[in-house]
Amino acid sequence: MTLTLWLTFLLASVLISVSPGAGAVNTMSNGLRYGVRRSLPAIMGLQLGYGAQILLVGAGLGALVATSTIALTVIKWIGVVYLVWLGIQKWREPPMAATSDDKAPLSHRKQFWNAALVNLTNPKATVFLVALFPQFLVADAPHGPQLLTMGTTLILVDCMVMVGYALLASQLFRFMTTPRRQQQMNRVFGGLFVTAAMALASFKRTA
Known part of the structure; x- marks a missing residue:
């Protein structure tokens, strides 16, 4: 991958991460309640889910999931139910004292896995990566190093953007x-x- 191609991909990665989605909402919610430092486990959890999606696509399974109506539908509705559950929990969450030092009622482990599940149950990420990666792959060069470069770039950029969202919140x-x-x-x-x-829920795979 040439520097010019990588810089183009880097720009695409930034635009992808900055675009608001379930991961950004999760990060801003945690940032508001717990602060930046205590939101880091959740941000790392998002990256686990994102990394799993990248590995899925890199291994060629992403294309299979993206073309399987049943698999895509099952994953989609698991994600829908989970996000609704998170919304209800947040809606019912009691206020806390603004001067309290205890801003992390959730354990780091629970924050991590809650966030990981947000990205793991997002089939749009799989479909998007299946469409994105081929645009930047050089056909006559080994695909492994290219996918590793793109995957690492996506995760590092998303980490920085999510920290920014947490800081803002x-x-x-x-x-x-x-x-x-x-x-x-x-x-x-x-x-x-x-x-x-x-x-x-309204997401539909284009033909």
Whole structure:
């Protein structure tokens, strides 16, 4: 992969990660409640799910999933149900004291696996990667190193973008000084999770 081609792919990676989705909502929700440092397990969980999608496509299984209506439908509806569940949990989440030092009621492990499942149950990522990778693969060069370069780029870029989202959201905490404001924000993020679920439910693979 030439430097010019990689820079083009890097730009595409940034645009992909910056585009709001379920992962971004998850990160901003965690950033608002726990701060940047305590959101890192969830960000790493997102990357596990993203990495699994990349490996799936790189191994050639992504194309199989993308062309299987049954597999795509099952994965899609698991993701829809899970996002709705996250939305309900966030909507019902009680306010916390703005001066409290305990901002991490969820264990790091639970944050990690909750976030991982968000990306693991997103079939749009599989379909998108199946469409994206061939555009940057050099046909007469070994595919393994190219896929490794692209996968690493996608994950590193997404990590940085998610940290940015968490940092942005964490700055809102200083304004969440009353239970009423915190409840309103919890319901905003709960609604965003459900909106992401509706977007996923409406996703249809193009022929």
